[in-house]
Each structure stands twice: as structure tokens, then as C-alpha cells.
Amino acid sequence: MGFKDKLKEELFPTIWCPGCGIGLIMTQLSLVMDDLGLDEGNTVLVTGIGCTGRMGGYMHFDAVYTLHGRTLPVAEAIKTVRPELKVIVVSGDGDQASIGGNHLLHTIRRNPDITVLCNNNEIYGLTGGQAGPTTPQGTKTVSSPAGTTTTPVNLQGLVNTSPHAFYAKTTVYHQGALRKAIREAIAWPGFAFVDITSQCIENNGRRIGFPSANEMLMHYKREFRPAPPGSSALESHQLGIVRGTPEERAPAGVAAPSGGSPSRGEAGSGEGEE
Amino acid sequence: MERSVVFAGFGGQGLLFAGQVLAHAAVIDELEVLWIPSYGPEMRGGTASCTVIVGDEPIGSPVVDRVDVAVAMNPPSVAKFGRQVAPGGLLIANSSLVEEAYGRDDVEELQVPCTALAREAGDDRLVSLIALGALIARRPIVRPAAVRAAIRKVVAARQPDALRADLAAFAVGLRAGREPVRGRAAAPAPDAAR
Amino acid sequence: MARRLLQGNEAVLLGALRAGATYYAGYPISPSTEILMRASVHAADHPEFRFLQAEDEIASANAIIGASLAGAKSFTATSGPGFSLMQEAIGYAHKVGVPCVFVDVQRVGPATGMPTMPGQGDILQSRYGSSGDYTSLVFYPSSVVECYRYAVEAFNAAEESLSPVVLLTDAFIAHLNEVVDLDAIEVEVKERTLPALASGQTRLFTGVLVYADGEPATADADEYLRQYEEAKARRLTIAERYAFHEYGWNTEAETLLIAYGITRRICQPLASHFALWRPVRIWPVLERELREVAARHRNIVVVEGNDGQYAGVVERVLRRDVARVPLLGGRMSLEAVREGLARLGLLAPEAVGPAGAAR
Numbered sequence: 001m002g003f004k005d006k007l008k009e010e011l012f013p014t015i016w017c018p019g020c021g022i023g024l025i026m027t028q029l030s031l032v033m034d035d036l037g038l039d040e041g042n043t044v045l046v047t048g049i050g051c052t053g054r055m056g057g058y059m060h061f062d063a064v065y066t067l068h069g070r071t072l073p074v075a076e077a078i079k080t081v082r083p084e085l086k087v088i089v090v091s092g093d094g095d096q097a098s099i100g101g102n103h104l105l106h107t108i109r110r111n112p113d114i115t116v117l118c119n120n121n122e123i124y125g126l127t128g129g130q131a132g133p134t135t136p137q138g139t140k141t142v143s144s145p146a147g148t149t150t151t152p153v154n155l156q157g158l159v160n161t162s163p164h165a166f167y168a169k170t171t172v173y174h175q176g177a178l179r180k181a182i183r184e185a186i187a188w189p190g191f192a193f194v195d196i197t198s199q200c201i202e203n204n205g206r207r208i209g210f211p212s213a214n215e216m217l218m219h220y221k222r223e224f225r226p227a228p229p230g231s232s233a234l235e236s237h238q239l240g241i242v243r244g245t246p247e248e249r250a251p252a253g254v255a256a257p258s259g260g261s262p263s264r265g266e267a268g269s270g271e272g273e274e
Numbered sequence: 275m276e277r278s279v280v281f282a283g284f285g286g287q288g289l290l291f292a293g294q295v296l297a298h299a300a301v302i303d304e305l306e307v308l309w310i311p312s313y314g315p316e317m318r319g320g321t322a323s324c325t326v327i328v329g330d331e332p333i334g335s336p337v338v339d340r341v342d343v344a345v346a347m348n349p350p351s352v353a354k355f356g357r358q359v360a361p362g363g364l365l366i367a368n369s370s371l372v373e374e375a376y377g378r379d380d381v382e383e384l385q386v387p388c389t390a391l392a393r394e395a396g397d398d399r400l401v402s403l404i405a406l407g408a409l410i411a412r413r414p415i416v417r418p419a420a421v422r423a424a425i426r427k428v429v430a431a432r433q434p435d436a437l438r439a440d441l442a443a444f445a446v447g448l449r450a451g452r453e454p455v456r457g458r459a460a461a462p463a464p465d466a467a468r
Numbered sequence: 469m470a471r472r473l474l475q476g477n478e479a480v481l482l483g484a485l486r487a488g489a490t491y492y493a494g495y496p497i498s499p500s501t502e503i504l505m506r507a508s509v510h511a512a513d514h515p516e517f518r519f520l521q522a523e524d525e526i527a528s529a530n531a532i533i534g535a536s537l538a539g540a541k542s543f544t545a546t547s548g549p550g551f552s553l554m555q556e557a558i559g560y561a562h563k564v565g566v567p568c569v570f571v572d573v574q575r576v577g578p579a580t581g582m583p584t585m586p587g588q589g590d591i592l593q594s595r596y597g598s599s600g601d602y603t604s605l606v607f608y609p610s611s612v613v614e615c616y617r618y619a620v621e622a623f624n625a626a627e628e629s630l631s632p633v634v635l636l637t638d639a640f641i642a643h644l645n646e647v648v649d650l651d652a653i654e655v656e657v658k659e660r661t662l663p664a665l666a667s668g669q670t671r672l673f674t675g676v677l678v679y680a681d682g683e684p685a686t687a688d689a690d691e692y693l694r695q696y697e698e699a700k701a702r703r704l705t706i707a708e709r710y711a712f713h714e715y716g717w718n719t720e721a722e723t724l725l726i727a728y729g730i731t732r733r734i735c736q737p738l739a740s741h742f743a744l745w746r747p748v749r750i751w752p753v754l755e756r757e758l759r760e761v762a763a764r765h766r767n768i769v770v771v772e773g774n775d776g777q778y779a780g781v782v783e784r785v786l787r788r789d790v791a792r793v794p795l796l797g798g799r800m801s802l803e804a805v806r807e808g809l810a811r812l813g814l815l816a817p818e819a820v821g822p823a824g825a826a827r
Contacts, residue, residue: 008670011683044665046534057672057682060666064537066530066672067560073493073527074534078665080518081491081538085666105521294645297473301647309473309645334736336644339803 003030003186008058015054019205019213021198022119024172025090026055028179036186038086046075048091048100050051051126051200052119055090069100072107075114086115086186093120093134097153101133108162108191111247115185116193118155121200127204139208156234156242159193164247165194169234172199173220177239197224275330277415278338281402282323282355283347283368291428292345292402293324296409299416299422300328308333321350328415343413345405347388351377364412366405384408386450392443397436400443407447418448471599474648476615476641477502477545480571483619483652484543485510485517487657489569491535491542493520493528495550499639503545525550529557529570536561536568537673539664541623545571547639548590549580552597557629558632559598560675565699567626567633567662569619569660574638574773576798585798586639588729588773591781594634595751602698603628603703605710606751608636608729612646617653618748621710624658629706631699636750638773640730640800704752712748715761719743721813724765726782729769731795734802741815742769751777755785762786767814769793 008031016022033043036205045061047053049068056063066074071089096118107114123141130143134155138147159167166188168181176181178196185192199205199216210216227240234240249269279296282288290311300307305328312323325341327333340363344355347368356376359365364382367375370389386408390456392400403425410418427435470730474482481503484492492507494500511519518540522528525546530651546554551572561568574583574590590597591737602761605625609618619635626633663669672682677692685691716730717725717739724743727735745761747754762768768786770779771793779792793808795801809815 008682011681015684041668043668044538057674057678060670062667062669062673063674064534064665065672065676067556067675070530070557072528073522073530074537077491077493077520077531077534077542078538080520081535081540082665083540103527105552106527140554294473297645301471301473304471307473310640311643333646334739335733335802336640336730337734337801339801447736 003027003034006030006033006059006061008060011058014058016051017202019199019201020051021172021196021200021213022052022055023123024175025052025057025117025178025196025198028175028182029088029090030059032179032182032186033181038186042084043086043088044077044078044082045264046071046087046089048089048095049126050092050095050119052090052092069095069098069103071095072103072114072116073102073251076107076110076112079112079114084112087113089114089116091116091118092125093118093122093155094124094132097133097155097218101153104158105161108159108165108193111162111164111190113188113190114192115182116191117182117185117187118193118195119198120155120215121198121204122152122196123198123200123204124202129200129207141204141207155193155195159191160233160242160244162191162244164190164244166190166241166243168192168194168236168241169197170239171197171220171224173217174224174239181241184241188196188243190244200254245262276327276333277329277343277413278325278327278341279343279345279409279415280325280341280355280358281345281347281405282321282324282351283345283401285322287322287347288399289322289345289347290324292406293326294390295403295421295424295428296328296406296416298427299420300326300439302420302423302427305330305416306332308336310336320407321348321354323351323355343409345402345409346372347405358437364409366408366412368380368405374452382412384412384451384453386447386453388447391446391450395443395446396439399458400439403440403443404450407444407449408451409447411448411451416461418444471647471649471652473645474612474616474650475502476612476637476644477573478506479612479615480545480619480635480637481506481510481650483616484569484606484615484623486650486655487541487620487623488558488659489541489543489623490516490530491518491520491540493522493531493535493542494544494546494725495522495525495528497525497547497550499575499642500547500550500571500588502642503571503573503782519715525553526557529554530560532568533557533561533564533566536566537662537665538737539660539662541567541627543569543571543623545573547573547575547583548577548587551593555593555597556599558634559600559602562598562602562604562630562699563675564673565630565662566673567623567630567660569622569626569633569635570810571635571637573642574636577798582798586640586641586730586773586800588636588638588731588795588796589777590636591710591750591772591774593776602747603700603707604634604751605631605632605703605707605749606634606636607640607710607712607748608750609748610729610732610746611641611647612644613653614748615641616648616650617655618712620655620657621712624656625710627658627704628709629703631703634751636729638730639798688692707749707752709821710749711754711757713754713757714744714746714748714758717742717744719764723767723769724762725769725771726778727771728778729773730800731773734795734800735771735805737802738805738809753781753785756786758782762788769809769812769814771795771808773800
């Protein structure tokens with residue numbers, strides 16, 4: 001067995017543009033799934049509309065490719081009916097933070113034991129590069145020619161409205177941190193959200209001045225730093241994990257972590273621990 | 275034979291409850307019955323009403339544009355439902371709140387000071403059970419014993435403390451229903467034994 | 469033998485449970501809310517039955533889709549505005565082939581409209597509310613006992629057709645209480661055939677047109693047609709097993725009334741004057757049955773709680789003029805029906821008078 005067994009390589013090359021960051025997420029997810037023994041008999045993938053949504057079709061799992069923005073109600077219901085399964089959501093920032101924002105707000109509140117991997121490229125890539133809820137203020141896009149005027153949504157702040165949630169911030173450049181975040185998120189007994197900064201060279205990067213995907217990755221390498229140990233929240237461009245307190249009512253089939261639960265305030269650096 | 279009753283009044287007078295009790299009593303008496311609360315904007319703060327249709331056969335239409343009995347516990351209800359009583363039917367008006375008789379001479383009009391009697395019995399919300407007692411005294415659609423059993427069934431489940439007061443209110447109503455009536459049509463003899 | 473008073477909304481819930489439903493998601497909306505409340509009470513006592521009061525109707529609709537794919541018979545209940553919010557998910561369930569049940573307790577619309585007044589304005593929405601082409605199965609009961617019976621049939625039809633099935637009721641039936649003996653009702657329950665998620669396969673359930681291997685077929689008209697025709701044929705074949713309808717009253721009468729749901733009940737006192745045809749299966753339209761019945765009558769009148777939604781369908785099927793008696797604004801009364809029929813010259817004017825007048 002190896003992580004490649006998780007992938008439908010016969011369907012490669014994927015539909016994603018050359019230089020897209022989504023493949024880097026799929027690789028790390030496959031590696032973690034292989035490590036954790038997740039297979040088509042114990043795990044379901046739920047994806048949403050957006051470039052990321054196609055991931056379900058490239059992996060050897062039952063996958064539900066939902067309507068735009070609707071991953072969370074579908075995933076929560078699957079987990080409710082089949083608590084023994086691992087339910088992993090993979091979708092984009094537009095799906096989670098914009099059209100599915102109300103579901104995100106309330107799924108955080110209900111704290112189901114599901115994992116969300118959010119490919120956050122700060123743009124609507126699939127439709128050609130329109131500004132989204134995560135687009136940094138001032139960014140010129142095909143729908144904001146004079147630069148966006150609004151503050152981006154604060155995903156960390158939103159997720160951490162729940163005292164029980166798990167929030168991790170990483171980038172696709174920091175593969176070790178990404179793998180650790182995915183692994184911990186899947187093991188987390190409750191709602192876990194991994195916010196993954198990822199490059200969209202074709203429909204955003206070049207317009208904002210990056211000549212190539214590699215330059216975007218190098219930018220992440222330069223800009224992002226591990227959060228200092230003990231941080232209760234992550235600053236902009238900090239990598240790490242902010243853990244809530246696992247909820248007492250552990251969903252059926254999921255054991256609470258032993259040896260005491262880390263409370264919010266212990267932000268691990270994440271980088272370089274693999 | 276189908277007999278239709280409309281209960282109408284202010285929200286809080288227990289009209290839907292009285293209708294529900296009558297419907298359960300009909301089930302206890304092994305009759306067919308249909309009960310429909312009237313929902314509308316007036317439900318929230320204004321007039322409330324419900325319709326009960328009792329019959330020997332399954333009830334066909336749930337809507338009636340004339341009723342055999344109207345139980346009208348406030349002036350707007352008398353105005354609205356007084357005209358809908360079928361000739362030979364019964365109009366029970368709450369004379370504590372409705373001063374004048376409606377004035378139809380082809381129906382039996384029964385004036386019962388339901389609110390005053392309810393206050394005497396200790397709770398304004400007993401108004402409708404008193405009216406139901408008067409109704410059963412004049413029109414024994416179901417047996418009084420079935421009404422008492424229905425009250426026990428409906429109330430005991432929700433508010434066991436209220437049971438005694440509810441049964442007493444029904445008895446007060448039964449007695450009030452045997453009082454002299456206004457109106458021309460001859461009333462059927464009260465038949466408390468049924 | 470347990471005769472009891474039962475409310476229409478409660479009967480829908482009990483029918484769903486009888487059919488084996490184990491998942492409910494919903495959002496409170498009059499006049500459907502009793503279904504949600506009763507489902508929550510049932511869930512509290514029955515851990516195998518799962519209940520979600522969702523943040524909105526969009527979440528509710530998508531949650532029952534997820535629950536169904538996970539292996540549960542699932543349903544939601546709503547009213548017009550919520551039903552509109554669910555339409556995209558209904559289209560998704562049609563495309564993917566997800567068995568589940570949507571209950572729409574109709575009120576007067578559009579928009580918030582008259583929230584507690586009965587209407588029948590979602591006849592076309594229940595057929596065409598989502599985008600694109602698909603084949604809907606829709607049932608509409610006329611009584612409390614039928615709410616129970618056709619709730620079971622809605623689940624059965626969903627399982628057999630692998631599609632979302634709509635059970636229409638209305639504010640009137642929903643709050644109607646009638647005497648019912650559930651023990652005396654025999655129903656057959658169709659079991660789940662769609663393998664649940666994570667049963668060892670690697671399927672892709674998607675609203676995108678894809679080939680069997682999951683590759684997008686988004687520019688392939690032939691593949692679209694192949695999948696569309698296959699889905700349509702399956703639903704139409706299954707629908708034949710659910711051809712519920714009623715023909716009766718005075719079948720010698722010149723005029724045939726077509727009425728469904730609560731309207732059929734309201735027309736009951738006119739039984740000696742008219743013939744009645746009532747579709748319980750609203751969609752697909754019972755075209756053959758309708759043509760047979762219509763051929764026996766000179767006049768056809770559709771009495772419905774909307775401005776001619778089903779009447780237009782009847783005209784299309786019969787290719788002849790059909791008269792209409794629309795009952796609008798919640799005015800679901802015998803008086804309104806009589807007035808409408810008198811206006812059409814089909815009921816003597818003396819039969820229409822102030823309430824209480826002799827007829």
C-alpha cells in the first residue's frame with residue numbers, strides 16, 4: 001500500500017491548470033489517509049463547487065460533489081447517520097466563506113466531527129478570477145478593476161467563535177505543516193478547519209504580479225512564519241494550529257484524546273515537525 | 275347525520291381547547307369527528323375560532339358555510355358567526371361581554387354569562403368549557419360523561435392540576451344550559467342522562 | 469383497533485416513520501412546523517432517528533440528501549418560501565438520483581404571502597421549480613388518513629425511482645384533525661436498494677454531467693441525452709405503479725369537476741350535481757386516465773387554490789377548453805366554489821346565496 005493507491009491515476013493529468021496548488025493538497029491528504037488507514041470502507045469525501053471540488057473524482061473513495069456552498073450540511077448529515085465514518089470536506093474559500101457562509105457559521109456552532117480542508121486561493125478561480133470574500137483589500141481582479149474595497153472575512157475568527165473548534169493555518173508551500181495540520185484535523189474530535197493558502201496562477205497570480213506559480217510559492221516561503229509556541233491566535237502570515245477544548249459529548253464512535261486536552265492558547269508552530 | 279359547531283372568541287378564552295375536548299368526546303362516543311382550528315392573522319392576538327363536525331359517517335367536507343351551533347364568546351364573534359347559524363340552530367353568546375341579543379328569530383339564542391361564571395370558578399380561561407357545558411345541555415351531540423372523559427384525557431396529559439377546575443366549569447355550564455332561553459325555536463329537551 | 473384524533477401534519481410524520489424514515493432536517497415555517505416539532509420529540513425518544521433543526525431550508529434540503537446517501541431514509545417539510553429555497557437541491561437530487569422526500573405544506577404566496585392561509589399555488593413549482601429538465605413524482609392527499617398513506621407511498625416511490633419525491637399538502641389539511649385508526653391501514657414498505665456511502669465502492673455523486681468513470685462529460689450532448697432518457701424512463705415506469713386517482717360522484721352529470729387535495733373535500737357537498745375526478749398523483753400527470761374520464765363529460769371545471777395551474781395542464785393534455793374556479797387568497801370555502809360555478813352557468817343562481825340560506 002502507498003499513498004498512490006488513494007489516487008485514480010488513470011484519470012491523470014487532472015483538470016487543474018499547470019501550477020495550481022490543489023494537487024499539493026491532494027498529495028498530502030493521500031499521504032495522511034494512507035498513514036491513518038483511511039479507505040473507501042471507512043471514509044467519505046465531500047467536495048464543493050470550485051476547482052477544488054474535482055478532487056473527489058480523482059480519489060479512490062465514495063465522494064459527494066455537492067452543490068456550490070453546500071458541503072457542510074451534506075457532510076454533517078453523513079456523519080450523523082454514519083458516525084463510524086471519517087467525513088472529509090475539501091472545498092474552496094468561495095464555497096466555504098461566501099455562498100456557504102451561513103452553513104459554516106452554524107456548523108461551527110453544532111461542532112460535528114468532520115474535517116474541512118479549505119483551499120484558500122483568495123479568488124474565484126473556476127469562473128475566471130473574480131474577487132471573493134477572502135481577497136485581500138485593494139486587490140485588482142476582473143470584478144474589482146479599481147481594487148477591492150472590503151475587509152476579507154476572518155476565517156480564523158469565525159471558526160474560533162466555537163470554544164471546541166480546531167483551526168489550522170498553513171500554505172501549500174509548507175508541506176510538512178500541511179500534512180501535520182491535515183493529520184491532526186482528521187484526528188480532532190469535533191469540527192476541524194484547515195485554512196490552506198494556495199496559489200491560483202492562471203486566474204489571479206499573474207494579474208497581481210507573479211510571473212509563475214513557483215514565484216507564488218516562494219512568496220509563501222518568504223512571508224509565512226511559524227507562530228511562537230503558546231500563541232492563542234495566529235497573526236496574519238503565521239502558520240500553526242489553534243485548538244479549542246474538545247466537547248464533552250464526544251460523537252459516537254470517536255474517543256476523546258487521552259492525556260488531557262489542549263486548550264486554546266497552545267498554538268503549535270506546525271512547521272518542520274514531520 | 276352531521277352536526278357542526280363553531281367556537282369563536284378572543285385568543286386566550288380556551289376556544290381551541292373546548293373544540294378539542296368536544297372532538298375527543300366524539301371519539302370516545304365512537305362517532306366520526308373532524309376538528310379544525312381556524313388559522314389566520316387574527317389567531318395572533320385577535321379572534322380565534324375552530325370548527326368541530328360530528329357525524330355517524332366519515333365527515334365529507336371540512337368546511338361549512340352554515341353551522342348548527344355557534345359558540346360566540348365575544349362581540350366580534352357574535353357578529354361574524356351569528357349569521358352563519360342554520361335555521362333551527364343554536365347560538366350561545368357570552369352575555370358577560372355581549373350585551374344585546376343577536377336578534378335572529380329562527381335560531382335558539384342562549385345567553386350565558388360565561389366570563390362571570392369563569393371568574394367565579396377561578397380562571398378566565400374556563401370560559402369555553404362553561405360554554406361547552408351549556409352546549410351539551412341544549413344539544414347532546416355527545417354524552418356529558420364522554421366530555422368529562424375527554425377533559426381527563428386532554429388535561430391530565432398536560433396540566434393535571436387544572437383538571438378539577440375544568441370538570442367543575444363543565445358542570446357549571448351544563449347547569450347554565452338548562453336556563454330559560456331567548457329566541458323562538460323550541461329547544462330540544464335537555465338530556466343529561468344520555 | 470385504536471381510533472384516535474390525528475392532525476394532518478402529525479399523520480405525515482407518522483407515515484414517514486412507518487415508511488422507515490430515520491433522518492429529518494428542517495427549518496420552522498408555518499404551516500408545516502408541527503412536523504418539525506413532532507420529529508424532534510420522536511428523536512428524543514428514539515436514538516436511531518436523527519433530527520436536525522438546520523439554519524435554513526437550503527441546509528435542510530442538502531442535509532437530507534447527505535443522510536440519504538449515507539443510507540438513511542430521509543425527509544424534510546416546509547412551505548412555499550422554504551420550498552423555493554430547496555429547489556436547487558431538489559434538482560441536484562434528481563441529477564444524482566437520491567431517494568428522499570420533500571413535504572410542502574402549501575400556503576398563500578408568493579413570498580411570505582399569507583403564512584397561515586391555505587393555498588395550492590405550488591403545483592407548478594413542485595414540477596418545474598428547479599432548473600433544467602427532470603421528471604418529478606408528486607402526490608397530494610385529501611385527508612388526514614391519506615396524509616399517512618401517501619407519506620408512505622412517497623417514500624416507496626422515492627426508493628423505487630431513485631429520486632426526490634414531493635408530498636404536497638396545504639395549511640388546511642395540515643391542521644385538520646380527523647379520526648384515524650392507523651392499525652387498520654395496511655401499507656407495503658419498499659426497502660432501500662441504493663448502496664450506502666462507504667460500502668467499498670468509489671463512486672462520485674455529482675451534479676456535474678460525468679461519464680461512468682467520473683470524467684466530466686460537460687460538452688457531450690449524446691451522453692447528456694443517454695443519461696436524461698434513462699432517468700426519465702425509470703421515473704415514468706415507476707410512476708405507473710403509483711397512479712393514484714379517484715373518479716366518482718354523479719358520473720352521469722354533464723359537468724366533471726377536477727379537484728385535488730383539500731379542494732376535493734370542500735366540493736363534497738356538490739356530489740349529487742357533478743362528477744369528480746381527483747388526481748392524487750399530481751405529477752407525472754395521469755394523462756391516459758384523464759382523457760378517458762374527460763371523454764364522458766361535456767364540461768370540465770378545475771377547482772383549485774391557485775390561478776389555473778393544473779387547469780392549464782388539463783387543457784394541454786385534452787386539447788380542449790377547460791373552465792376554472794380559482795380559490796385565491798385563502799378563500800377555501802364552499803361558498804366560493806358555488807359562486808364560481810354559478811358564474812360559469814353550471815350551478816343555478818338560487819343555489820348561491822348568503823350563508824344560512826336554504827339551498
